[in-house]
Amino acid sequence: MELEKTIRLLKEGKHLSEERVYDICLKSQELLITEGNVTHVDTPVTICGDIHGQLHDLLTLFEKSGGVEKTRYVFLGDFVDRGFYSLESFLLLLCYKIRYPDRITLIRGNHETRQITKVYGFYDEVMRKYGNSNVWRYCCEVFDYLSLGAIINNRIFCVHGGLSPDVSTINEIKAIDRKQEVPHEGAMCDLLWSDPDDVDKWSLSPRGAGFLFGSNEVEEFLHTNGFELIARAHQLVMEGYKEMFDGGLVTVWSAPNYCYRCGNVAAVLKIDDQLERNYTIFDAVQPQDGVGNAIIPTKQPQMDYFL
């Protein structure tokens, strides 16, 4: 079957024709357009954080967490940029989505935008691999249809970044017109960008844009909506995950040895039917195989006569 073949090629990091990519993007859009801004998902489910184009580590993720044939997944966004295989990673997730629609939920991250991918690697990668930007454009079209959040068993809220002062109930997220480039301000932007911090109330980031929220905001949001946990990604964590605010919020990070140089481990969070949390930790793929062939590029210092 054509789709199975495509999945196999993607897993091997092989080149796909522009037409094939177009086809995958179109099919995924048709699927995604039927989903709401917030998708409802049942347990058991595995929550995954940022991937950032680390294809080999994404394959490890599936291997360590049961695989898409047997497990349901929620991905919290940031599939692309920074790693060397953004395209293959994103397309593989889309192919799985087409093949097993009810087993993969994809949430939009702040990197799933035209503007950010132009600066942080995905656009360059497509130009390098295809010599033109068509494939990048097809993918950006898909980005606009990704959902903004997911709710597991009506108890766990999944989002890429965090909360927004403009959002106190889920209905307010449902009212957003999501099918657009992520705007620079407003609820949609906050959900993808904001960070938890040790603050007493909503506060402005010193950068002059973007919100920080603290335990009070988390408590209020959980209480208002009858939730017990906010699962988000967006921030690098050395240990792969970090719980904050008495376990009311967790950051999940799924890109091990981030940017091929941070030396961190990665994690995914499995939620079982009793809503118990089980973290699976995994390491980055070794840069070389048993006989010394490089599997992934390494950031070794290049000796130079700098002045």
Place this chain on the structure above:
Amino acid sequence: MADRDVEKSLKRTVRPGINTIEITAARELHARTVNARNPRNERAMQTTTTTTTMAKSSASFFKEPIPRHVCNSANNPPCKHCGRMIIPSPVATYPLEDNPSISINNWTITSRKRPILNSEELEDWETNKLSGLGALPEMIFGNNYISIKNVEKNWSIDFRALDALSMVNLEDSGIRVSYSKDWINSKLKTTAKEVHEDDLFEISSESLNIVKNYDWTYSTEYKGTVINYNDNDVIDFKTDNDLVLPIDKLSKPDQILFFDDMILFEDELADNGISILNVKIRVMNERLLLLSRFFLRVDDVIVRVYDTRIYVEFDENKVIREFKQYESEYNDLMANQKRVLAHSRDPKALLRDSNWVVEHIPLVKRQCEVIQF
């Protein structure tokens, strides 16, 4: 099976895509690694990469220096002199642990590379060591360092992330991301509307206050940490701004015995640019050069480069430290380099390259200091 696929893809070199480009690059990388481990190959590589005109005149440059260094790290692959090569071992990419060291005369140079700080360390830095900073950089290589030590005088200059971040200003930097005004204005508008329509909705313009003020660009004028291990014999730099670094000596392609390049901290400023502190060092038979570079780019707002160079001439026991500050408005740089940037396929790529940026923005301040042991 996989190997056969690789062979196939190598033959189809014309075809664009990941097979050819990435795998060829990977193979080259591997070949370099293997070559680097073999001292004979290393010499062969050096001559082949030199241009022919260079090769003729460079006979004296490549004259075998009298070996006098000592390798202090046992895990490195062989070098022709003392059975060890000192360039940080190519196998140590993961788990990113390596602690190479070399000694020449009274000088010992050591470096260490470790992963980013773990949560425990990070919390300690956040709550104790750097409590003034609202948020720390996303990636802190807090256990990395480069140290240049004079063993006889028990003096050293080290480069470490903690000391660099301690120098970050704890006041408002005045710098805002380019769309800050629009962002705040739009919030003020929605606030006014929401409060009017729905009393339950509590967002006062108070939430648009910055609670913690600090320089979120992490700009640091860090010039290294001077350590006097003998309290009663304190040696420090003396300012002499007339001094210049001996570029002629440093331009000679003397064999590099020790090289390292590391990041101390890095933050992408929530995708508004980059703030990065990078240190690199090369040690030759007679001298060493270290460059510590802080590079800041806030897209559409500002670019900054702070360079600290440490130069040691081993036989003279002299250390020179040069500090240079470069800065420009982002738009000024764009306007000055309009033609170059317009012809570039990806103009943003140039702006990501600190080497290109530093050559095209004005020098704001220069300072030079010296120690004669």
